[in-house]
Amino acid sequence: MADTLFDQDDQEEDFALDRSLVDEVRLALATADKARLEEIFEPLHAADLADMLEQVDQRERREILLLARDVFDGEILSELDESLREEAIEFLPDDVVSEAVRELETDDVVDLVEDLDEPQQEAILDALEDADRVAVEQALAWPEESAGRLMQREIVAAPEHWNVGQTIDFLRNQDELPEQFYHVIMVDPRLKPTGYVTLGKLLGAAREIPLTELCEDTFRPIRVTQPEEDVAYAFNQYHLISAPVVDEDDRLVGVITIDDAMVVLDEEHEEDILRLAGVGEATSLSDRVIETTKTRFPWLFVNLITAILASLVIAQFEATIAQFVALAVLMPIVASMGGNAGTQALTVAVRALATKDLTSSNLWRVIKRETLVGLANGLAFALIMGVVGWIWFGQPMLGAVLAIAMVVNLVIAGLAGILVPVSLEKLGVDPALASGAFVTTVTDVVGFFAFLGLAGWMLL
Amino acid sequence: MADTLFDQDDQEEDFALDRSLVDEVRLALATADKARLEEIFEPLHAADLADMLEQVDQRERREILLLARDVFDGEILSELDESLREEAIEFLPDDVVSEAVRELETDDVVDLVEDLDEPQQEAILDALEDADRVAVEQALAWPEESAGRLMQREIVAAPEHWNVGQTIDFLRNQDELPEQFYHVIMVDPRLKPTGYVTLGKLLGAAREIPLTELCEDTFRPIRVTQPEEDVAYAFNQYHLISAPVVDEDDRLVGVITIDDAMVVLDEEHEEDILRLAGVGEATSLSDRVIETTKTRFPWLFVNLITAILASLVIAQFEATIAQFVALAVLMPIVASMGGNAGTQALTVAVRALATKDLTSSNLWRVIKRETLVGLANGLAFALIMGVVGWIWFGQPMLGAVLAIAMVVNLVIAGLAGILVPVSLEKLGVDPALASGAFVTTVTDVVGFFAFLGLAGWMLL
Numbered sequence: 001m002a003d004t005l006f007d008q009d010d011q012e013e014d015f016a017l018d019r020s021l022v023d024e025v026r027l028a029l030a031t032a033d034k035a036r037l038e039e040i041f042e043p044l045h046a047a048d049l050a051d052m053l054e055q056v057d058q059r060e061r062r063e064i065l066l067l068a069r070d071v072f073d074g075e076i077l078s079e080l081d082e083s084l085r086e087e088a089i090e091f092l093p094d095d096v097v098s099e100a101v102r103e104l105e106t107d108d109v110v111d112l113v114e115d116l117d118e119p120q121q122e123a124i125l126d127a128l129e130d131a132d133r134v135a136v137e138q139a140l141a142w143p144e145e146s147a148g149r150l151m152q153r154e155i156v157a158a159p160e161h162w163n164v165g166q167t168i169d170f171l172r173n174q175d176e177l178p179e180q181f182y183h184v185i186m187v188d189p190r191l192k193p194t195g196y197v198t199l200g201k202l203l204g205a206a207r208e209i210p211l212t213e214l215c216e217d218t219f220r221p222i223r224v225t226q227p228e229e230d231v232a233y234a235f236n237q238y239h240l241i242s243a244p245v246v247d248e249d250d251r252l253v254g255v256i257t258i259d260d261a262m263v264v265l266d267e268e269h270e271e272d273i274l275r276l277a278g279v280g281e282a283t284s285l286s287d288r289v290i291e292t293t294k295t296r297f298p299w300l301f302v303n304l305i306t307a308i309l310a311s312l313v314i315a316q317f318e319a320t321i322a323q324f325v326a327l328a329v330l331m332p333i334v335a336s337m338g339g340n341a342g343t344q345a346l347t348v349a350v351r352a353l354a355t356k357d358l359t360s361s362n363l364w365r366v367i368k369r370e371t372l373v374g375l376a377n378g379l380a381f382a383l384i385m386g387v388v389g390w391i392w393f394g395q396p397m398l399g400a401v402l403a404i405a406m407v408v409n410l411v412i413a414g415l416a417g418i419l420v421p422v423s424l425e426k427l428g429v430d431p432a433l434a435s436g437a438f439v440t441t442v443t444d445v446v447g448f449f450a451f452l453g454l455a456g457w458m459l460l
Numbered sequence: 461m462a463d464t465l466f467d468q469d470d471q472e473e474d475f476a477l478d479r480s481l482v483d484e485v486r487l488a489l490a491t492a493d494k495a496r497l498e499e500i501f502e503p504l505h506a507a508d509l510a511d512m513l514e515q516v517d518q519r520e521r522r523e524i525l526l527l528a529r530d531v532f533d534g535e536i537l538s539e540l541d542e543s544l545r546e547e548a549i550e551f552l553p554d555d556v557v558s559e560a561v562r563e564l565e566t567d568d569v570v571d572l573v574e575d576l577d578e579p580q581q582e583a584i585l586d587a588l589e590d591a592d593r594v595a596v597e598q599a600l601a602w603p604e605e606s607a608g609r610l611m612q613r614e615i616v617a618a619p620e621h622w623n624v625g626q627t628i629d630f631l632r633n634q635d636e637l638p639e640q641f642y643h644v645i646m647v648d649p650r651l652k653p654t655g656y657v658t659l660g661k662l663l664g665a666a667r668e669i670p671l672t673e674l675c676e677d678t679f680r681p682i683r684v685t686q687p688e689e690d691v692a693y694a695f696n697q698y699h700l701i702s703a704p705v706v707d708e709d710d711r712l713v714g715v716i717t718i719d720d721a722m723v724v725l726d727e728e729h730e731e732d733i734l735r736l737a738g739v740g741e742a743t744s745l746s747d748r749v750i751e752t753t754k755t756r757f758p759w760l761f762v763n764l765i766t767a768i769l770a771s772l773v774i775a776q777f778e779a780t781i782a783q784f785v786a787l788a789v790l791m792p793i794v795a796s797m798g799g800n801a802g803t804q805a806l807t808v809a810v811r812a813l814a815t816k817d818l819t820s821s822n823l824w825r826v827i828k829r830e831t832l833v834g835l836a837n838g839l840a841f842a843l844i845m846g847v848v849g850w851i852w853f854g855q856p857m858l859g860a861v862l863a864i865a866m867v868v869n870l871v872i873a874g875l876a877g878i879l880v881p882v883s884l885e886k887l888g889v890d891p892a893l894a895s896g897a898f899v900t901t902v903t904d905v906v907g908f909f910a911f912l913g914l915a916g917w918m919l920l
Contacts, residue, residue: 016816202659203628204631300797333768357511
């Protein structure tokens with residue numbers, strides 16, 4: 001059945017790892033065929049090889065690491081999911097890890113070691129050459145998830161008074177240029193960046209043209225302490241390709257390129273999606289049941305508390321329900337509709353906060369909109385449910401109660417859906433993380449209270 | 461209150477639009493001060509100006525468009541939200557729009573016109589110069605959301621046998637190079653791309669070195685019909701900066717750069733988040749209540765159907781509830797916990813499908829994991845709720861019923877959370893869009909059935 005769930009033939013086209021490769025790897029493992037394994041791995045990009053290691057189970061992963069140790073390099077280590085990376089570093093012999101890490105650029109080493117335990121981190125830092133170790137340690141001195149951690153320290157800069165020819169000659173005389181660079185950054189004598197020139201412009205211009213004439217106008221230096229989230233936002237907002245990073249004295253200390261910003265953007269999105277669903281942290285698809293259980297337990301526990309709160313509301317109306325059991329049948333509908341309408345509103349609000357589109361300038365307008373949308377959908381569903389309740393139980397008054405409760409709860413859902421995330425953001429709490437619990441508490445409590453309260457008053 | 465919800469001073473630092481600017485714009489509008497308005501807009505990036513237009517309401521937006529027509533250019537039009545873009549194009553005089561569009565690169569024009577109505581599209585195409593119009597029309601001939609729509613047609617290519625000096629001389633003799641290019645693509649005589657050289661390498665190498673020596677090994681041509689979603693995935697997976705696009709005969713027809721891929725990645729994420737929350741399409745924060753209501757209604761309607769299904773289950777147990785009203789108090793807890801556990805599992809699965817990490821190779825392992833995680837959390841909450849139910853209502857058997865129902869529903873939630881999205885993907889339906897409705901139906905029905913059924917059997 002698993003085989004038929006995914007089409008074989010649309011795999012290669014969409015860049016996904018060809019799943020027949022995993023079968024071939026398993027075959028090679030079964031016969032401990034080292035040569036075949038290396039033959040399979042050889043043409044793969046490090047990212048695909050890392051995906052492969054994430055696809056198989058722990059036992060197979062260890063067999064692969066043992067057999068194909070020679071293909072294993074720092075890049076694969078970089079590409080691995082965090083949890084598997086720790087596992088691999090623990091499992092591999094120290095000299096293999098050291099060898100692998102020495103090949104990496106320092107910003108990749110930072111990315112690799114920053115989440116490791118102290119002893120693992122020490123071991124890797126010790127394996128580096130002195131200059132690289134110092135560079136990595138300097139990067140680690142910046143706050144977590146800041147531009148300082150993200151940037152590469154290899155910079156291509158030129159004095160602002162140079163012309164194209166001088167710059168090209170300078171580049172050609174460098175022993176080693178960074179793997180990734182797309183601009184030459186112009187600096188003043190105090191190392192303050194004053195502009196930048198794209199390599200395309202540099203290549204297309206005559207030698208005697210001064211750099212200042214080719215300078216881009218979208219120049220935006222990034223402060224080294226800036227959160228990486230804001231860096232990703234700036235790249236996305238201003239279509240930056242690379243941006244200089246400056247310290248508190250405005251001196252150039254590094255460069256961030258768009259590929260790093262794209263990784264951050266991807267991670268931030270992943271975090272938002274998972275947090276909105278109450279999944280604490282990204283876990284890999286690896287087979288650790290206990291860890292996955294632990295990341296999911298807290299949100300379920302919060303949900304239990306809010307569900308008990310809602311039950312306490314219902315308990316106030318036990319007498320009403322005992323007289324009229326139809327209420328027990330219909331009450332989950334009101335709560336469920338409120339919960340869903342609230343989730344819609346809060347998700348839109350959380351996204352708008354993340355993209356900095358929801359601000360105090362338009363907050364009142366958005367609140368007004370959410371209230372009106374709640375009212376409009378509330379009236380639509382009041383009509384539908386009023387008729388359904390009436391026909392189902394043959395009581396027009398039951399339909400009326402259902403209808404009024406629906407309007408009340410959908411308006412409250414819209415209001416809570418905008419006010420809760422905005423208030424959490426204001427308090428410095430990530431609205432993606434906590435809004436869901438608050439909003440569903442509100443809609444459950446209001447839903448049950450409105451429906452059962454009205455029923456007690458209008459029906460009995 | 462709105463003013464105190466956002467801190468003034470952390471605005472500039474995180475690249476968000478300085479909100480005092482919106483106040484200044486409103487002031488300028490109040491006095492119809494055209495000069496002041498232009499003074500405010502002049503230093504702003506087009507993306508920020510577009511944000512500004514999204515922040516104010518429709519009446520203010522029109523006033524701005526009337527007063528500051530001269531600052532309005534094609535780039536701002538590109539940056540605007542889709543719905544506001546249509547509004548602006550409708551409102552602005554034709555000659556202003558034509559003028560604005562003529563400034564844009566053809567790939568931006570494609571992006572601008574592809575979602576417009578036929579007459580608006582025609583009007584804009586007519587305003588273009590012939591060569592540009594043909595280019596845009598050719599791009600529009602490719603399927604929507606394909607690489608062909610995304611690519612720029614301006615290509616910098618060189619015969620594969622050239623050396624560095626020949627290439628640089630060629631670039632320097634071009635009248636106009638594309639605004640954005642980071643690689644020189646090497647092509648064979650039949651225009652098939654065979655590799656590429658980064659501009660950095662080109663600048664750092666001596667003139668006599670052949671291009672073949674500087675060639676990158678991460679070369680991955682993209683097919684022109686490839687969905688843009690897969691293009692974004694490839695850029696993210698392989699850390700590409702730009703990639704050549706080829707037609708069915710493997711001939712080079714365009715180039716996609718990472719900034720375009722980043723926009724797609726951002727849109728895909730936005731779509732996933734909103735779809736998971738049952739918000740049909742991205743709506744802007746603009747004040748159109750009716751449109752927003754329409755995008756949210758369908759999911760609420762689906763939810764109503766599933767809620768009624770759950771109610772039908774409860775209705776089967778009316779007699780049981782009538783005898784024992786505590787059941788009505790506690791039953792929403794079981795359903796709510798199941799719904800949340802299901803949402804957790806399905807969100808993780810939807811993400812893993814989007815990142816191509818969940819495949820037939822590891823599906824069984826993930827199913828096993830989700831079942832065990834459901835069991836583990838089910839047992840934990842069974843213990844908690846068993847005790848709560850017992851103490852609250854003084855009946856150990858009620859606690860036992862609650863506990864068993866909790867385990868059953870959390871296991872089912874885990875299973876549904878993985879099987880529903882995987883099956884939908886297999887059927888070609890976006891799992892982000894439809895999983896939620898199916899999974900909560902399952903957990904509601906199973907939750908109510910298990911709890912009330914067990915109660916009828918064990919308590920009465």
